Amino acid sequence: MVAFTNILLTIFLTSSSITPALARPSPLSPDPAGAKNVGNGAGGQFIGGACLSSADCASTCCATLNGAGICSGLGAQFQAGKTGCGFGDGGAAAPPAGSPPAAQPSSAPEARPDAGAGAGAGAGAIDASLPGSQNVGKGNGSQFITGQCLSDADCQSGCCAKPKGVCSAVAVQFDSGKQGCGFGAA
Structure with missing residues (x-):
């Protein structure tokens, strides 16, 4: 009976320790589906797509993430490891974000x-x-x-x-x- 209990306990502990590892989301990275929108400055890139400047993004926010650009919602530019808008914008996000409405x-x-x-x-x-x-x-x-x-x-x-x-x-x-x-x- 003790051996059977130990086996069940081992199975339970093993399966419960694996499940959280499988449930963890993968690290944030740019979605490759929008590759055609990267670097053209047309404002067609979706949130989560790669960008070279804020002019690429429909949201006007190219946030920095691990040294690369990722289009972000304006309220989410500091979430999930992002360090704010302005990637590729010459150090300031304000000019590109202000330019589209003026244009x-x-x-x-x-x-x-x-x-x-x-x-x-x-x-x-x-x-x-x-x-x-x-x-x-x-x-x-x-x-x-x-x-x-x-x-x-x-x-x-x-x-x-x-x-x-x-x-x-x-x-x-x-x-x-x-x-x-x-x-x-x-």
């Missing part, structure tokens, strides 16, 4: 009327000074996570979280005060 005055005014017409009650005006304001209200899935949105159709993730209208990953649509996807839905 897009024609697209921001187009988005502003859509906010008044298409947004439901409680929706705020679009802030044209924020990165990604040119993507608000287009409904073509071009807005990055943490960007402003008027509906789920604006977001690459397919989730415009309530109550403020911010693109969110579906998995965290109820985190940090968010009330789920579907902002702007009638």
Whole structure:
């Protein structure tokens, strides 16, 4: 009986010590799927993709991670080992982040009327000074996570979280005060 108990205890301890090792997420590294967006400065790289400067990223934030650039959400630039926006930007993230809104005055005014017409009650005006304001209200899935949105159709993730209208990953649509996807839905 003692031998049987020892065997069961050994199996339990061995399996419980292996399980946590398998459940650990792998270290953060750039997603190779966006290789075509690296270094072109077109702002088409998704969050998690590699970048050479903030101009590559739809979020306007190329964060430094282990000596390389990875596109990051503006609120997550110091998470998971990242050391902030500005990789490849000559030491400062402010000029590239400020440049896109200044270069897009024609697209921001187009988005502003859509906010008044298409947004439901409680929706705020679009802030044209924020990165990604040119993507608000287009409904073509071009807005990055943490960007402003008027509906789920604006977001690459397919989730415009309530109550403020911010693109969110579906998995965290109820985190940090968010009330789920579907902002702007009638």
